[in-house]
Amino acid sequence: xxxxxxxxxxxxxxxxxxxxxxxxxxxxxxxxxxxxxxxxxxxxxxxxxxxxxxxxxxxxxxxxxxxxxxxxxx
Amino acid sequence: xxxxxxxxxxxxxxxxxxxxxxxxxxxxxxxxxxxxxxxxxxxxxxxxxxxxxxxxxxxxxxxxxxxxxxxxxxxxxxxxxxxxxxxxxxxxxxxxxxxxxxxxxxxxxxxxxxxxxxxxxxxxxxxxxxxxxxxxxxxxxxxxxxxxxxxxxxxxxxxxxxxxxxxxxxxxxxxxxxxxxxxxxxxxxxxxxxxxxxxxxxxxxxxxxxxxxxxxxxxxxxxxxxxxxxxxxxxxxxxxxxxxxxxxxxxxxxxxxxxxxxxxxxxxxxxxxxxxxxxxxxxxxxxxxxxxxxxxxxxxxxxxxxxxxxxxxxxxxxxxxxxxxxxxxxxxxxxxxxxxxxxxxxxxxxxxxxxxxxxxxxxxxxxxxxxxxxxxxxxxxxxxxxxxxxxxxxxxxxxxxxxxxxxxxxxxxxxxxxxxxxxxxxxxxxxxxxxxxxxxxxxxxxxxxxxxxxxxxxxxxxxxxxxxxxxxxxxxxxxxxxxxxxxxxxxxxxxxxxxxxxxxxxxxxxxxxxxxxxxxxxxxxxxxxxxxxxxxxxxxxxxxxxxxxxxxxxxxxxxxxxxxxxxxxxxxxxxxxxxxxxxxxxxxxxxxxxxxxxxxxxxxxxxxxxxxxxxxxxxxxxxxxxxxxxxxxxxxxxxxxxxxxxxxxxxxxxxxxxxxxxxxxxxxxxxxxxxxxxxxxxxxxxxxxxxxxxxxxxxxxxxxxxxxxxxxxxxxxxxxxxxxxxxxxxxxx
Numbered sequence: 001x002x003x004x005x006x007x008x009x010x011x012x013x014x015x016x017x018x019x020x021x022x023x024x025x026x027x028x029x030x031x032x033x034x035x036x037x038x039x040x041x042x043x044x045x046x047x048x049x050x051x052x053x054x055x056x057x058x059x060x061x062x063x064x065x066x067x068x069x070x071x072x073x074x
Numbered sequence: 075x076x077x078x079x080x081x082x083x084x085x086x087x088x089x090x091x092x093x094x095x096x097x098x099x100x101x102x103x104x105x106x107x108x109x110x111x112x113x114x115x116x117x118x119x120x121x122x123x124x125x126x127x128x129x130x131x132x133x134x135x136x137x138x139x140x141x142x143x144x145x146x147x148x149x150x151x152x153x154x155x156x157x158x159x160x161x162x163x164x165x166x167x168x169x170x171x172x173x174x175x176x177x178x179x180x181x182x183x184x185x186x187x188x189x190x191x192x193x194x195x196x197x198x199x200x201x202x203x204x205x206x207x208x209x210x211x212x213x214x215x216x217x218x219x220x221x222x223x224x225x226x227x228x229x230x231x232x233x234x235x236x237x238x239x240x241x242x243x244x245x246x247x248x249x250x251x252x253x254x255x256x257x258x259x260x261x262x263x264x265x266x267x268x269x270x271x272x273x274x275x276x277x278x279x280x281x282x283x284x285x286x287x288x289x290x291x292x293x294x295x296x297x298x299x300x301x302x303x304x305x306x307x308x309x310x311x312x313x314x315x316x317x318x319x320x321x322x323x324x325x326x327x328x329x330x331x332x333x334x335x336x337x338x339x340x341x342x343x344x345x346x347x348x349x350x351x352x353x354x355x356x357x358x359x360x361x362x363x364x365x366x367x368x369x370x371x372x373x374x375x376x377x378x379x380x381x382x383x384x385x386x387x388x389x390x391x392x393x394x395x396x397x398x399x400x401x402x403x404x405x406x407x408x409x410x411x412x413x414x415x416x417x418x419x420x421x422x423x424x425x426x427x428x429x430x431x432x433x434x435x436x437x438x439x440x441x442x443x444x445x446x447x448x449x450x451x452x453x454x455x456x457x458x459x460x461x462x463x464x465x466x467x468x469x470x471x472x473x474x475x476x477x478x479x480x481x482x483x484x485x486x487x488x489x490x491x492x493x494x495x496x497x498x499x500x501x502x503x504x505x506x507x508x509x510x511x512x513x514x515x516x517x518x519x520x521x522x523x524x525x526x527x528x529x530x531x532x533x534x535x536x537x538x539x540x541x542x543x544x545x546x547x548x549x550x551x552x553x554x555x556x557x558x559x560x561x562x563x564x565x566x567x568x569x570x571x572x573x574x575x576x577x578x579x580x581x582x583x584x585x586x587x588x589x590x591x592x593x594x595x596x597x598x599x600x601x602x603x604x605x606x607x608x609x610x611x612x613x614x615x616x617x618x619x620x621x622x623x624x625x626x627x628x629x630x631x632x633x634x635x636x637x638x639x640x641x642x643x644x645x646x647x648x649x650x651x652x653x654x655x656x657x658x659x660x661x662x663x664x665x666x667x668x669x670x671x672x673x674x675x676x677x678x679x680x681x682x683x684x685x686x687x688x689x690x691x692x693x694x695x696x697x698x699x700x701x702x703x704x705x706x707x708x709x710x711x712x713x714x715x716x717x718x719x720x721x722x723x724x725x726x727x728x729x730x731x732x733x734x735x736x737x738x739x740x741x742x743x744x745x746x747x748x749x750x751x752x753x754x755x756x757x758x759x760x761x762x763x764x765x766x767x768x769x770x771x772x773x774x775x776x777x778x779x780x781x782x783x784x785x786x787x788x789x790x791x792x793x794x795x796x797x798x799x800x801x802x803x804x805x806x807x
Contacts, residue, residue, distance in 0.1 A: 018328065021292065021325065022292050022293040022571070023139045023293060023294070023571065023573075023574065024574040025325065025327060025328070026135075026137055026139075026291065026292075026294075026327040026331075027134075027139075027574055027576055028574075028576070029327055029328055029330075029331035030134050030135040030137065030177060030331060031134060031174060031576065031578075032173065032174050032177070032335065034331055034332055034335050035332070042358070042361075043361075043365060044367075045365070045459055045460055045462060045463060046367045046368075046370065046371045046460060046463075047463035047464065048463070049462070049463050049466075050459060050462050050463070050472075050575060052361075052365070052459065052579060056171070056173045056174055057170060057171040057172070057173055057174070057348070058171050058174060058578060058579075059358075059578070059579040060576060060577070060578055060579065061455070061458070061459050061462075061575070061576070061577040061578075061579055062574070062575060062576050062577075063462070063466070063574075063575045066574050066575065066576065
């Protein structure tokens, strides 16, 4: 299964499902990481983590560990 | 009774600008009881209607996962003790980011309160190619939607008019069908029944909307708060109800989000047109440079260095001016007030004490100016992005960087700067390790010890010197120690779920003067008022301990010696010199005999293992209120006149020649190192402790900070002294 953290800079994916539970899942959902949403990876920080993504109309920074919860459509 | 209106919205939507535009200068800031959230309110005056405008912290949703986040929900539902019920809401939305902003609106509409929506930054949205039909949005939402641009006040009159209608007699709540499946509603009713049954234990009636948050927010704060009072039986029941409410495999939170975003899509359909994709915004182009792997890091380092250096260079003259002002004030007071306890209390206690605090004001103002500008323009989020990985190694996140960095100048603004950290565990950890960073008040101690006891050699062809390297090592020491301390704190006291690091990258914008200045003056005022009162009290206490009992025997003895000098030495320079030497010796004798001096002798055995004698120990103990006092203390204790013009130079010479009782030199490289290491790690700053108390709300955190730092300082100084001794012996042999 491909997850968001596996994308490279400038690549795009579509959310298939969201793993995890509790706070982290709820926060990602509230920010709009829902099924069917397109996410593009803008860049990675100098040390490779965290990463910056764009979804809906805004840009978000998250760690790879959190991005790994976002499953992408094949 | 004036109406209370809440200002609500996501972070980074320009809520502060709207608040400033609506209230002007009539603002008050304080704290909500028991939590670390700033409470900001202002007076709203519209055509004779007066209302209180309450600025709530920015939030993406009403789901709360910490005591700080539950404030918004509690205030909106009228569940916060001491806080008036809300009569209406002004919701601020970012016009160029409506989809995510409307998610919060869907939750706010369910509160059934009168609402006005301010569509902020409409100009930026238009420039980016969005077209928004506010009338259609207003029709669909059933509330007024006013496009505004708070920065240049476009649309503010229209917004005020809308608020006036909101304040009018009607105050009609919005009819709004709750966005949730029937199974959720049934579950909420079940929870309400259960809560009613337990009503007496709870002491309040839980509103429906809170019960809904209880249902959906698994592991959230509403749940943990109720579970604390109601016990395990209730938690079991809650689990059961949650299980029954699920309609498919997805979590309740997932069902809620999906429903709300579907609703948002319908609201926006045909009313909002987005720009064609492929256009890269200005902010993104700036970020291609500012968060670039190499250039971003270089620019960041240069920027931080510049901020740091300018704090020293720019604040320097102001600090000297304040210092000079208080010195001359003290001198003037000495002229007016006759010699004696009163003069000493006013000059050495009150004036010197207050001056000692106020001297840090310029640094604090400059630092908060830089931080406010970096915050307001949006760079802080980038700094966090760049530094996150480094800080994650000790269990923190990128948001801790700025507070830690700031603490190199002064821990007080550093601790204040932790307010941007959303997770309280990360925030408290940062607060507790921030004072380990070598602040500017440690600099005088380092300088004196290094210059007096270490030979200066050029390294790398004179580009740097041994003195520079030792100084750098002292700064490094704080960082090196902070890493394991933060790690341990995060593993023990602040253990908890690793907080998700989700940070929005806001668009860059020009910092607004009013927002920046308000922040700078606010910080300055708070510093003077709160820390000032405590420091003042401590300064008086230390003065009293160092002044009393003032035994007459010592006075008589020195009077006799003075008389002897007067009768034997002829009038002139020689006699003046002898008399001034006597005066210094008298000051030293009084101090030795004072309660503080006696305590110093008493504690000497404690500090002996560090290589110290009673004078170093006393000077150190007496500088616990503020570490830079050590210079004055050493000068007094080693029998130097406190008002000597050139204290530094002569102090260095005196320290070099000081001997122990057996005649051997007191100071050596190991002793100097042990003193420096102790000062690097010890928490000798009452102002910092007072700020920690204020920011954390409890005395236990400054107490812990003081205890662990002092303990660490002692152990490290011990190890340093003996290690250096052993090393010296090895090399000598």
